[in-house]
Amino acid sequence: DILGYRIILPSLSCTGGSGACEDVKPFTPEKAKEIVMSLQQPAVFCNMVFDWPVLHWNAKYLSEVLDGRTIRFRMGMKKRDTAPQFETKCSYVEATLEEFLAWTSGQPTSVSGPFSCYDSSKYWAYADYKYIARIFEDKTEIFKDIMWSDFGFPGRNGKESTLWIGSAGANTPCHLDSYGCNLVLQIQGRKRWHLFPPSNTTCLYPTRIPYEESSIFSKVNVVNPDLRHYPQFRKAQAHVVTLNPGQVLFVPRHWWHYVESVDPITVSINSWIELDADHKARVEEAITRTVVCAIKSAENPSQLDAWLNPTEVEATSHEINLQYLNGAISAYLEYQTVTVSEDRDPSTHGTEKEASSCKRRKIQVNTKPEDYKSGTQEADFTVVKAKKLEKIPFGVHLIPVLPQSQEASSVGAGAVESDSRDLLSENEGGHFGKSRCTGKQSVMSNDCETLADQTDSDSTANSSQMAISTNDLLDCLVNPQVISLVAGLLLERERV
Template identity: 50%
Template sequence: MAATAPTRPFGPDEARRIVRGLQQPAVFPDMTGGWAALRWTAEHLSGRLADRPVQFRLGRKEETNAPLFETQCSYVQAKVAHFLNWTGGQTDVGPFSEYSYADYWAYADYKYIATLFKDQPFMFEDVKWSEFGFEGRDGRDSTLWLGTAGANTPCHQDSYGCNLVLQVQGRKRWHLFPPEDTAKLYPTRIPYEESSVFSSVDVLHPDLTRFPAFQLARKHVVTLHPGQVLYVPRHWWHYVESIDPVTVSVNSWIELEVDGMARVAEAVTKTVVWAIKRAESDDGTDSWLNPTEDENVTHEENMRYVNLAVRACPQRRNSNVGDSRPAKRDWCGHQRGSRGDPAPFTAPFGTHLLPVSCEGEQQIRRNPNHVEVRTGLSSDVASQGETPGTKPSSTSRLCGPSDGPDGSPELSPEDSEESTVNITTNDLLGCLLHPDIISRVSELLLERHHQL
């Protein structure tokens, strides 16, 4: 007798409509019954991968009031069996022997399933994103994450795409912030990772002296349990931490038709970062490139990327919401109807679709002191670590009443090298790569392309 297919609260068409319409994070608690991927525990993966080594990222379990970026972590190639022995307190732990389990967490992150199981393609069918309305999307278009308690990804914003995340084993806690709060997250592109904009803030232990506006950011927190799927809308910031001894999750980034401009912006950003950071830093120790990125990229290749993105942008505007390949992705459950939607979208929140709540009002009550959050140039100064309302340092004045007759700055004794902080390459990049600047450059490139 054939097994009866599990009943889903939403069919593929309705699930896709919800994902397309949602503008805030939400959890689908019961859409994955019967998925074979729910058997992908660490023990199951160990058996499938056998002696094949996997790269793990290791970070210290310590509070520093600063994000632990991937450039600051250690890395080992190890079997999943060694990983499991390490988490179980055993001594036969291979490359993990140099790291105390009491002092470190480990994370096998960004593991593309198409590569990981290329010799076992039947594994792809265990993941069924097609049931969310994305026909043909399965494990081949997904990424695997395996970690210990404390393992985390720094708070960041994906430049394009939305995100569906299946929790398989253990629990993960997600801290999310709406795109409107970007300035309060103090964004940075160093370290550089294509399509990831990092926050300068340690969102669990923020330094509010350096980043005062963060306390007004609207934090949304949810703990994801096995079998649940989290939807992360386009451009929502997120910090993710594992809270159980072993966690496994699978995600897929889904391309959107509005990503064309963002891809142009990413191409411009990459070209500027590589052109400037290729020059050796003053002390030769600047770890600016994320380990996920290829070190051997030429300027010609980056310019080719710019040209491809510009040429593809008009075509993307007229294409359907991306079903073809994975990619990295206003702030409420409602929006005006889009093409094909005859009526405004209303999220069907309830037992089968759970909104992720905002803690913003509680944060403001816990921090009753007024914090001035200024816009325009003042907010840019704040993003460089200065307190809003304070006077910019003299080194930031490139011209003014005190300039010499030839137009060069005329320095007073207090402006001497000994009494000021020099502008660094990263300070310069922070201004050049400001979202408003990159957005305008992208628009100008597209205008030029259309005129040719």
């Protein structure tokens, strides 16, 4: 079984007890940042967040803090189809966390609520991609519960973070993020991560339909692959890890990932870290948006599939997309000029612009908070200059996530079985103490019977009459390799 392996991590989280690591963290902020900026593979940090107040953010606590405020949940089926369960194939409900907790526990009070159409034994619910700065906009003091400064990013806290709350089985389709690298803190329950290196991109059959800026999806359901249609996936090299409460997963730039909640309730937070390479990535995203919107908008309206992911409120006009493209190119060229200047004048190397950690940076009119992972709209970017480490300090405090073939020699005797429920605290039921847009989507539905059995987005009403569909054409035109080449040609034109 090509996915029948995973890394087993020790539960080493300090919770303020009498352990030796009560007051001392294994890495200074400076060293942690060096590691993050140097690592080219996923790894798990242990014992770095034992004093963060956010460890008390279990679902029950968040329910009390939100005090009846509703949030949007994505509803999916607990089934193993060979096709990915994209967000365009899910239903959505507006509910409180109190109602979510009642539903997951099977309480009768949930029968008449917004989850009444969904049998919790057949469906999962996911309040994913919630911008903490937005859902707690009237409780800004709570931002300080999250201290990414311990990883060398001073000033970064909950304002630059995103919240994820799910039930067992809730998952994110396999994708890669166009921008930045990622730090993920598990707070309640466990999540299983399936990660694939950038070199596996062709094996994962990338697609931009459904379209979402900054996310490239895989056509493959990596936990139940259709190898007849996607035979190259046999060559993919999965790195699988179960993340426990108190552990922080580092996801390097352009690593593919599929994430699934293991326990009845999971809570996690993350923050995307901007990188120098994001400058060209924003040009590539602008090209992709321009091509996808132009071609999909030209289709017969009666034949349009659900091509926009729910994170995208609407298809932007060609004029707006060209403004975005020109803005991204200008920002890239400005960055190149500044970099050359800094290389000539070493005294400027220590200066950094204020961090914004924005995974998306849409340059368009009336941009909403949902258009961002976090941060602001300015066209400037943080320039991170971290020296390469001579040797990554892997050990009990920094555990690499490797394939099965490398697991034994790399993890060694220090790794102990940690995939059991006894790793979790007995308090609060065994837990430590990309919202998606609010715009109404044609794919949203609260109808109990309309959820999961839709046809693949590659199919159209005329698929029997046409050998090549619009989506087939787009898969080739906006393939990451093609877009990278086009971006290079455009930037070369502007340099002349």
